Amino acid sequence: MEAGTPQAVKLEDLHLPGQLSGRKHILSILVENKPGVLARVAGLFSRRGFNIDTLAVGPTDDPSISRVTLTLDGAVHPIDQVTKQLHKLVNVLKIRDMGPEETVAREMALFKVSSAVENRAEIIQFADIFRAKIVDVARRTMTIEVTGSADKIEAFERMIRPHGLVEMVRTGEIAIARGSD
Amino acid sequence: MQSLKAEGVKEVFGIPGGANLPTYDAMVDADFRHVQVRHEQGGGHAAEGYAKASGRVGVAFATSGPGATNLVTAIADAMLDSVPTVFITGQVRTDLIGTDGFQEADILGATLPFVKHSFQVTDARQIPEYVHEAFHIASTGRPGPVLLDIPQDLSRADIDYAPRTEPVELPGYKPSTSGNIKQIRIAAKALANARRPILYSGGGVINGNASEELRELAASDRFPVTSTLMGLGAYPASGESWLGMLGMHGTVTANYAMDKADLIVAIGARFDDRITGKLDEFAPHAKVIHIDVDPAEISKNVGAHIPIVGDVKLVLPHLTREYRALQTDSSRLDDWWSQIRAWQQEHPLYYEPGKDGEIKPQFMIEALHRATKGDAIVTSDVGQHQMWTAQYYGFEKPRHWINSGGLGTMGFGLPSAVGAKVACPEETVVCVAGDGSLIMNIQELATCVTEEIPVKIFLMNNGYMGMVRQWQELFWDRRYSSVEMGASPDWVKLAEAFGATGLRCDNSADLEQTMVEALETDGPVLLDVRVAQEENCYPMIPPGQAARDMVEAPRAVR
Numbered sequence: 001m002e003a004g005t006p007q008a009v010k011l012e013d014l015h016l017p018g019q020l021s022g023r024k025h026i027l028s029i030l031v032e033n034k035p036g037v038l039a040r041v042a043g044l045f046s047r048r049g050f051n052i053d054t055l056a057v058g059p060t061d062d063p064s065i066s067r068v069t070l071t072l073d074g075a076v077h078p079i080d081q082v083t084k085q086l087h088k089l090v091n092v093l094k095i096r097d098m099g100p101e102e103t104v105a106r107e108m109a110l111f112k113v114s115s116a117v118e119n120r121a122e123i124i125q126f127a128d129i130f131r132a133k134i135v136d137v138a139r140r141t142m143t144i145e146v147t148g149s150a151d152k153i154e155a156f157e158r159m160i161r162p163h164g165l166v167e168m169v170r171t172g173e174i175a176i177a178r179g180s181d
Numbered sequence: 182m183q184s185l186k187a188e189g190v191k192e193v194f195g196i197p198g199g200a201n202l203p204t205y206d207a208m209v210d211a212d213f214r215h216v217q218v219r220h221e222q223g224g225g226h227a228a229e230g231y232a233k234a235s236g237r238v239g240v241a242f243a244t245s246g247p248g249a250t251n252l253v254t255a256i257a258d259a260m261l262d263s264v265p266t267v268f269i270t271g272q273v274r275t276d277l278i279g280t281d282g283f284q285e286a287d288i289l290g291a292t293l294p295f296v297k298h299s300f301q302v303t304d305a306r307q308i309p310e311y312v313h314e315a316f317h318i319a320s321t322g323r324p325g326p327v328l329l330d331i332p333q334d335l336s337r338a339d340i341d342y343a344p345r346t347e348p349v350e351l352p353g354y355k356p357s358t359s360g361n362i363k364q365i366r367i368a369a370k371a372l373a374n375a376r377r378p379i380l381y382s383g384g385g386v387i388n389g390n391a392s393e394e395l396r397e398l399a400a401s402d403r404f405p406v407t408s409t410l411m412g413l414g415a416y417p418a419s420g421e422s423w424l425g426m427l428g429m430h431g432t433v434t435a436n437y438a439m440d441k442a443d444l445i446v447a448i449g450a451r452f453d454d455r456i457t458g459k460l461d462e463f464a465p466h467a468k469v470i471h472i473d474v475d476p477a478e479i480s481k482n483v484g485a486h487i488p489i490v491g492d493v494k495l496v497l498p499h500l501t502r503e504y505r506a507l508q509t510d511s512s513r514l515d516d517w518w519s520q521i522r523a524w525q526q527e528h529p530l531y532y533e534p535g536k537d538g539e540i541k542p543q544f545m546i547e548a549l550h551r552a553t554k555g556d557a558i559v560t561s562d563v564g565q566h567q568m569w570t571a572q573y574y575g576f577e578k579p580r581h582w583i584n585s586g587g588l589g590t591m592g593f594g595l596p597s598a599v600g601a602k603v604a605c606p607e608e609t610v611v612c613v614a615g616d617g618s619l620i621m622n623i624q625e626l627a628t629c630v631t632e633e634i635p636v637k638i639f640l641m642n643n644g645y646m647g648m649v650r651q652w653q654e655l656f657w658d659r660r661y662s663s664v665e666m667g668a669s670p671d672w673v674k675l676a677e678a679f680g681a682t683g684l685r686c687d688n689s690a691d692l693e694q695t696m697v698e699a700l701e702t703d704g705p706v707l708l709d710v711r712v713a714q715e716e717n718c719y720p721m722i723p724p725g726q727a728a729r730d731m732v733e734a735p736r737a738v739r
Contacts, residue, residue, distance in 0.1 A: 016480075032352070
């Protein structure tokens with residue numbers, strides 16, 4: 001008998017693995033850099049009823065390959081099914097489900113805040129605490145660039161909103177594995 | 182053209198138009214047969230029928246714009262039934278793309294949701310490479326439709342063609358084939374411990390040419406076998422372990438057996454909603470072994486306890502060998518079989534026989550079986566006649582039952598019969614049609630006559646779109662809405678107008694003889710069979726209910 005195969009398989013011992021992970025997933029997807037590939041990926045999500053939380057697309061070190069980084073909620077979607085469907089797209093080369101422990105994930109956001117003279121100092125202070133940068137100052141508004149995890153950006157948003165948030169733009173997360181992996 | 186020939190293409194279906202003129206010009210000198218259909222949808226279904234009957238890739242051509250959009254139904258149909266097909270559409274000239282030019286339609290965009298893959302040619306030199314990749318993708322792994330869209334100016338460009346010597350390699354496409362041996366061993370051991378096992382076979386066994394392998398597995402220990410609509414013929418209807426089709430209009434025995442089974446072996450099947458009925462009450466006692474070449478099918482609808490990703494033709498012999506190597510006691514299945522035999526005794530397929538010469542639709546299919554000696558390639562449209570054919574024809578061999586299962590496309594029968602006959606000219610090809618469906622692609626009768634394709638159409642004429650009428654009767658308080666066919670054509674005259682032979686039968690005593698006459702008449706024949714009008718198709722799992730809630734045909738009190 002070969003190693004790894006049990007002597008007997010009793011039906012009552014067979015169980016199904018859980019379908020939902022219950023956490024946020026970051027999928028890092030390498031695709032061929034060809035016309036229409038993003039439409040294939042996005043179309044797959046919409047027709048299968050999978051809801052994308054964020055989506056970021058950009059080049060890689062190889063010009064023939066692009067990277068799609070997307071986040072979705074593993075409490076709602078069976079991630080296994082999502083990745084298997086993605087793998088069926090011929091232009092999808094590799095999919096990596098980035099575990100939160102072994103991943104560095106970053107997002108950038110721009111906040112336009114109304115800044116009267118009296119609260120300007122306080123806004124600058126918040127920006128300092130979050131290691132954010134003030135990238136534009138006008139008579140009535142300031143624009144602040146924040147980089148960090150999605151949590152950090154959301155925390156900054158909560159802090160700044162009472163001061164009069166005019167507009168917010170977020171890139172969606174990108175991620176890379178920690179260490180040499 | 183040379184690329185197509187290199188792929189072994191001998192027959193194609195299609196219609197020329199402005200944007201594919203260069204291709205059709207090349208067709209004049211190419212030595213393969215082009216079947217000129219009368220509507221692109223017909224061409225698409227013919228390519229499907231060709232592929233389903235022969236296992237070879239079916240090819241259909243259409244021009245840009247409306248030609249291409251007319252193919253869309255056939256492409257979607259081929260996707261849902263995993264039919265190896267390549268669709269080649271013309272496109273407007275490169276400089277016109279995106280300008281809403283004459284007969285421009287974004288066919289690539291329109292078909293994205295239901296192609297296995299598609300190619301937009303942007304440089305003439307890509308054409309040979311894309312053709313080979315298209316055939317490779319269409320025919321390997323889980324088969325499916327591939328679209329190749331070629332702008333007019335690129336299809337007329339002269340390029341050098343070098344025959345391909347190396348196999349197609351695509352970095353993002355590696356269909357897994359042999360199956361994990363460890364998983365197969367676990368599956369064999371689970372089978373050895375099962376007391377109420379059932380083999381649930383699907384269209385994948387037909388597509389994977391694994392009929393023999395399925396029969397071997399079934400024979401290794403009296404395993405009962407059921408099959409989906411798409412899998413009929415993989416296991417013979419006369420076989421000892423055959424329970425009949427399962428699902429919405431399957432046999433009571435097959436559905437009860439799934440409901441009570443302790444181990445379901447799903448082979449090239451996908452737990453479609455027409456199989457499971459109410460999903461959370463489906464097979465409550467069963468563990469599941471799921472064998473499929475497409476990993477995304479495994480645990481999609483019903484969780485698999487033992488998943489095996491692989492080509493059924495390779496996995497099944499492994500499983501049979503591993504099972505045979507185990508010490509098993511066949512008598513553990515005795516109780517299960519006595520239960521199954523009791524169900525079969527109590528709940529056979531049943532219909533109230535027709536009186537005074539009335540032709541019951543079920544009787545018509547039984548007569549067709551006798552007239553064709555059960556040996557014909559049978560295509561069908563979609564509806565009651567399709568279900569009755571599936572129930573009563575008794576398919577013995579794979580690739581002899583060709584119908585639209587996943588998409589459920591009315592009007593599929595005649596054009597797919599055209600394709601099947603072109604693929605298998607030696608075989609008798611019959612189309613069981615419904616009067617609601619047949620008229621949707623009746624123009625292909627002209628193809629049959631002009632191209633000398635002698636298909637025999639057996640029209641089950643009940644004056645209704647019967648399945649919709651049945652649902653309106655049973656679930657919508659008999660409020661019939663747009664289901665009567667009204668002034669249907671005189672089918673005999675219609676057939677004659679096309680240059681085919683038209684026959685009619687309205688008496689059960691003459692039916693079989695008239696069918697034989699139709700089969701023996703040269704050329705295409707349409708036999709208009711007037712059947713009982715308001716017959717319902719039973720047994721039936723009412724929509725949204727569980728298998729054990731099956732409803733059987735009411736019996737007249739004796």
